Amino acid sequence: MRITPARAARGVAIAGAVIGYPVAAHYSTTVPAAPAALGVAVSLLPSLLILVALAWRSPRRGAALLVCGAVAALLWGFWGALERNFNWVYFLQHAGTNVMLALAFGATLARGRKALCTHFAEAVHGGALTPEVLRYTRQVTAAWTLFFVALSVVSSVLFFFFSIEAWSVFANFLTLPLVLLMFAAEYGVRVLKLPKVERHGILDGILAFWKTPPGTSPR
Structure with a gap:
């Protein structure tokens, strides 16, 4: 794959965000002299980006973007309160995101529903899966739920019973490596359990699923 200037710039920007965001978050959380406005801005940024991305992908984009504008106005109105409590914003974002992801994966394990990782696998492979793969993708969905x-x-536990510094180290510097370790462990298990199946990472499935137009299924 040829590396174009645009591709290189995008890679640098992504690397900068991956490194810069946790550093800025840890700094604003643990350094008393850090500007409160920085803490609010950094703590809200991921949630706002996700909200805008979902709104942009929504079939009712105009209405969804109006909701984004209303949310922005509401946040501006409560900016002072957010500055005084932005550590709670960080915590609710971190713990809340993981709870929502657990619910998103776990809800698809209910009887009669298709497991989320099964959707990802179908999006990559473009069709029906073998019973062996169906069983495995359901097990992987359960594993990600527990994770x-x-x-x-x-x-x-860290936020309520330990120091904010300990919580910040876990949330800002250990969470992403743990997620990457989970990806690596899942891939290793898949190689052992499904050696004859064409190998795609779960990220490939997520990207393929994301690119599938709403309301349609992969071919």
Whole structure:
């Protein structure tokens, strides 16, 4: 794959965000002299980006973007309160995101529903899956559910019973490596359990699923 200037710039920007965001978050959380406005801005940024991305992808984009504008106005109105309590914003974002991910994965394990990782696998492979793969993708969905539950529990315990510095180290510097470790562990298990199946990472499935137009299924 040829590396174009645009691709290189995008890679640098992503690397900068991956490194810069946790550093800024840790600094604003643990350094008393850090500007409160920085803490609010950094703590809200991921949630706002996700909200805008979902709104942009929504079939009712105009209405969804109006909701984004209303949310922005509401946040501006409560900016002072947010500055005084932005550590709670960080915590609710971190623990809340993991709880929502656990619910998103876990809800699809209900009887009669298709597991979320099964959707990802179908999006990549473009069709029906073998019973062996269906069983495995359901097990992987359960594993990710438990993983996100564990992250939210640890985050809550550290935030309420330990120092803010300890919580910040876990939330800002350990969460992403743990997620990457989970990806690596899942891939290793998949190689052992499904050696004859074409190998795609779960990220490939997520990207393929994300690119599938709303209300349609992969071919």
